[in-house]
Amino acid sequence: MKLFSRKLRYAAIRIPLIYCVFAVLWIMASDQTLALLLPEAASITHFQTLKGLLFILLTAALLYHLIHRQQLLASRYNSLTVHANDSILLFDHQGKLVDANDRALRMYGYTRDQMQHIHARQLLPDAASDWRSCFLAEAQHNGIIFESEHKHADGSTFSVEVSACLLKIGGSDYIQAIVRDITERLRVVEKLRESEQLLAHMSAIAHIGGWEFDVETGIGSWTREVAHIHGVEFKDNISAEFGLGFYEAESREKIEAAIQQAIDHGKPYDLELELVTARGIRKWVRTVCTPHIIDGRVLKLQGSFQDISDRKVAEDKMRLATLVFENSSEAIMVVDAESQILSVNPAFTEMTGYTAQEVVGKTPKILASGKQDRKFYEEMWHLLDSNGKWQGEVWNRRKNGESYAEWLTIDTIYNEHGEVIRRVALFSDITKNKQNQEVIWRQANFDQLTGLPNRRMLHDRLNQEILKADRNHQMLAVLFLDLDRFKEVNDTYGHLMGDQLLQESAHRLLHSVRECDTVARLGGDEFVVILSGLQDKDVVQDIAQSILKKFDTPFQLDNDLTHVSVSIGITIYPEDGNAGEVLFKNADQAMYVAKNNGRNRYSYFTASMQAHAQNRMRLSNDLHLALPGQQFELYYQPIVELATGQVHKAEALLRWQHPTRGMIPPDNFIPLAEETGLIVDIGNWVFYEAARQVKRLQSLHHASFQISINKSPVQFHNETHGHEAWISFLLMNDLPRQSIVVEITEGLLMHTDESISAQLLGFRDAGVQVALDDFGTGYSSLSYLKKFDIDYLKIDRIFVRNLSRNSSDMALCEAIVMMAHKLDIKVIAEGIETEEQRELLQQIGCDFGQGYLFSPPLPAPAFEAYLRP
Ligand SMILES: Nc1nc2c(ncn2[C@@H]2O[C@@H]3COP(=O)(O)O[C@H]4[C@@H](O)[C@H](n5cnc6c(=O)[nH]c(N)nc65)O[C@@H]4COP(=O)(O)O[C@H]3[C@H]2O)c(=O)[nH]1
The missing domain is CATH 3.30.450.20 (PAS domain)
Structure with a gap:
């Protein structure tokens, strides 16, 4: 362009200049030449004209040449700009x-x-x-x-x-x-920038980037994503050593060997390695390399580089899942949305007997046992459809036709649109568990001997029956039954026969009641019958009579026939009580009334019994306040040496001075104290009080004065080391061990366990004497008397009451005294009220006597006065 413009610019000067130079040269040279060639003037004029014409011709040619050249230039310039x-x-x-x-x-x-x-x-x-x-x-x-x-x-x-x-x-x-x-160019540039951005974005998403390594220079480069994977800032050039520095020994060895192969032999590689990033994070990467070969020489290595940690984790999870699937002890079954079985694990085969080939493509119905009804499956599907999960017990059938119980858990897998794609069923065989549970349940709820519901089951049944009765506006009856004289049969014929009697009794009871009624065994010889759905109370009496009648028939025990009757207490719901516990108590009380009325009969619970029960309840509440309220007092009854009439012993007898009811005798509250456990504290109080009193009497009256105290079996059971505290107390208070005699009952000796034996022997070893109270009313064995080194036998007052010469009681008392003396045991007779009784007892050699003849139990001051000569 510059060239053209310059030529155009100077054309206006150059052309006239050339013309002028030419014209001047022409004029000067043509006239001279003509003068030389033509001497004559006339011919010169002629030639002047010719010369002028030639000049015009030549200048016209020159002008044409110059203008043409100029036009050419202008058109070339024009075409450049126009086009x-x-x-x-x-x-x-x-x-x-x-x-x-x-x-x-x-x-x-x-x-x-x-x-x-x-x-x-x-x-x-x-x-x-x-x-x-x-x-x-x-x-x-x-x-x-x-x-x-x-x-x-x-x-x-x-x-x-x-x-x-x-x-x-x-x-x-x-x-x-x-x-x-440049609109298009900018658009393309923008597009390019966008696609670069997209590539970078995709790279980041896929955690993939590229790298290049110049073999000649040893310098490499990588993309931003690769730098990011290594946890370093991006920079253009990196050395091979820098790149390899992220690998630990084993991985580094592998990659170095692969790079060397690629450089030496142009061999591509594809490796999965673990590296440690600059931030210390372990990552799995895949590096793929393609050597760039020119003329047989590897000039560059190029490749991709991808973070595959997520994939590796997924692979590990998958491997683990496969392991679990294959080795699980639980059977696993995977089905598709149409419930077609896709796969099963080995445990499935083991449990059901079906191999994978036999079930894949079929539905789980192949396992159905028919034990669950349609409703069961409808509910299961309803839950599965609503929350994707179901769990429960199912009875299925194995390939060999055997039914089995399984604990089944079903889970649903959905796709991204929330559609069901798979369901996974896990199940374990719980047949054995169920059988065990059944056994445990039976043991917990049924009496093993008779197979009847036990106390626990009875409570459940009674509560259910009460609800049912309320719903249907009906009544029910609770019958409390106790076999009469069962204990005697047991002792006479032995436990095996006793068990047989109980089984037969259960059998008879079951046959006396209706299908809808419940017969349960509470334990021992106690049974309870619930008569439910009653419209009319008369049916209760009929059934009670029918039971009594059933027991009229003697029981065949081995070769013997024996009669055992039953006493029945009856209470009616809702008339007599509105809770299970109350009904049991009522029926129990009524049963005692039946027993007291002569056995082999039934008795209805009555309002007076209720009053008695309530009275007991109130008394029990008051009893809790008696000890802190200092309402107890010890009375002392002298024990007289029959041969001399001397009194060196006494029995301490407890009295409860109730704030409103006055004096309450021990028979009325000791059983309550035993039931509530209060007897332990009360018994200890009696001991310390008696000990305090005996110390006083020893100083006031006789140095070897002795006081007996009653110790309840409940005290022995509840306070296994109580005797040690008592012995220490005597020691600490300088009281001879014989100062206190512990009176125990025959019942305690009959049911001794290790702890009771230890306590009794503990008293014996410490020198504290033991007396056996109410002797003759129980079943004491002589061997116990010896074993526990009993010091005194107390003949119960029922034998003393009717004592007369040649009476059977006289013979019995004589025998007791003789036997006791043989065992070196002294005998105390209780309840001596007459001089005759005293005399007879003295005659048979009874050592001591106690009774109203000598003195009733007295408060401590009165007793002290009694002792005074
Ligand atoms: N009919 C008649 N009765 C006589 C005669 N002489 C005494 N008695 C009574 O016979 C009972 C003798 O006491 P037990 O057999 O040990 O029988 C005692 C004993 O088993 C128990 N008991 C009394 N105090 C205590 C105590 O502190 N602890 C314990 N665990 N039980 C006690 O209460 C039972 C009754 O005691 P109590 O009412 O004091 O009744 C006393 C006494 O008052 C008599 O000639 N004729």
């Missing part, structure tokens, strides 16, 4: 458009005529204020290239690249701007 792909615009120094090529007209959308009147400002967006800077910075003489925004004739804008420079033409300044529409 240029870029818009070429020429502005004068005021910004008025001077010239523009066709491309500019097309690009801006103006006609040539419109273009002639255009100012540079009109080609710029409205916001552009400085037209000059948008086409050219004034200071730039050598041209400048920049990007800008221009405006079409229709007002729309487009992006342009402007190459502009200042021109001086004919002494004036012009601005030439070559403008290129």
Whole structure:
């Protein structure tokens, strides 16, 4: 362009100059030459004309040559601007458009005529204020290239690249701007940038990047993602050593060997390795390498690099899941949404007998046992459909036809649209457990000997029956039964026969009641019958009578026939009580009434019994306050040496001075104290009080005075080391061990266990004497008397009461005394009320006597007065 413009610029000077030079040379040279060649003037004139014509011819040819050359130049210049792909615009120094090529007209959308009147400002967006800077910075003489925004004739804008420079033409300044529409280019650049961004984004998502290593220079590079995977800042160049530094020995060895193979033999590699990032995190990566070979030489290594830690974790999980599936002891079955079996594990085969081949493609119905009804499965599917889970017990059938119980857990797997794709069923064989549970349940709820419901089951049944009775507005009856004289049978015939009797009794009871009734065994010889759904109370009496009748028939025990009757206590719900416990108590009380009324009968619970029960309850509450309220007092009854009449012994007898009811005898509250356990504290109080009193009597009356105290079996059971405390107390208070005699009952000796034996022997070893109370009423064995070194036998007052010469009681008492003396045991007779009784007892050698004949039990001061001579 510069070349052309310069040629055009100088053409106007050069052509006239050439013409002038030629014309001057012609005039001077042609006239001289003509003068030399033509001496005659006439011929010169003729030749002058010819010379002038030749001059015109030559100058015309010269002019043609020069103008033609100039036209050629101008057309070449024109074609350059007209056909240029870029818009070429020429502005004068005021910004008025001077010239523009066709491309500019097309690009801006103006006609040539419109273009002639255009100012540079009109080609710029409205916001552009400085037209000059948008086409050219004034200071730039050598041209400048920049990007800008221009405006079409229709007002729309487009992006342009402007190459502009200042021109001086004919002494004036012009601005030439070559403008290129770069809208498309910018679009492509933007697209490229977007796709690069997308690639980087995808790289980051897939944790994949690329790397390159120049074998010649030993310098490598990696993408941002690869740097990110290594936990380092991105930089352009990295060394091989830097890249390898992230691997531990084993992995590093592998990758170095692979790289060496790739460099030496052009062998590609694909490795999965573990690296430790710059932040100390372990990652699994996959690096793939393709050597770049030119002329047989490996110049570069290129490859991809991916973080596959997530995949590895997933693979590990999958491996673990497979292991669990294969080795689980629970059977696993996977079905699709249509309940077709997809896979089963070995435990499934072991449990059901079906192999995978036999069940895959079939539905779980193949296992159905028919033991669950339609409703069961409907409920199961309802739950599965609503929350995807179900758990429960199912009876299924093995391939060999055997039914088995399984504990089944079903879980549902959904796809991303929430549609069911799989269901996984886990189950374990619980047949054995169920059988064991059944056994345990039976043991817990049924009496082993008779197979009847036990106490626990009875309570459940009674509560259920009460609810049922309430619902149906009916009544029910509770019958408390106790076999009469069962103990005697047991002792006489032995436990085996006793058991047989109980079994037969259960059998008879079951046959005396209706199907809907309950017969239960409470333990020992006690049974309870619940008669439910009663509209009419008379039926109770009928059934009670029917039971009594059933027991009329003697029991066959071995070769003997024996009669055992039954006493029945009856209570009615809701008349007599509204809770199970109350009904049991009522029936129990009524049964005692039946017993007391002569056995082999039934008795209804009555209001007076209820009053008695309530009285007992109140008494029991008051008893708790008696000890802290100092309401107890010890009375003392002298024990007289029959041969001499001397009194060196006494029995301490407890009295309860109730604040409102007055004096309450021990028979009324000792059983209550035993039931509530209060007897332990009360018994200790008796001991300390008696000990205090005996010390006093020893100093006041006789040095070897002795006081007996009663010790209840409950005390022995509840306070296994109580005797030690008593013995220490005697020691600490300088009381001889014989100061206190412990009176025990025959019942205690009959049911001794290790602890009771230890306590009794403990008393014996310490020198505390023991007396056996109420002797003759129980079943004491002589061997016990010897074993526990009993010191005194107390003959019960029922034998003393009817004592007369030659009476059977006389013989019995005599026998007791003789036997006791043989065992070196002294005998005390209780309840001596008459002189005759005293005399007879003395005659048979009875050692001591106690009774109203000598004195009733007295308060301590009165007793002290009694002792005074
Ligand atoms: N009919 C009649 N009765 C006579 C005669 N002489 C004495 N008695 C009574 O016979 C009972 C003798 O006491 P027990 O057999 O040990 O029988 C005692 C004993 O088993 C128990 N008991 C009394 N005090 C205590 C105690 O501190 N602890 C324990 N665990 N039981 C006690 O209460 C039972 C009754 O005691 P008590 O009512 O004091 O009744 C006393 C006494 O008052 C008599 O000639 N004729």
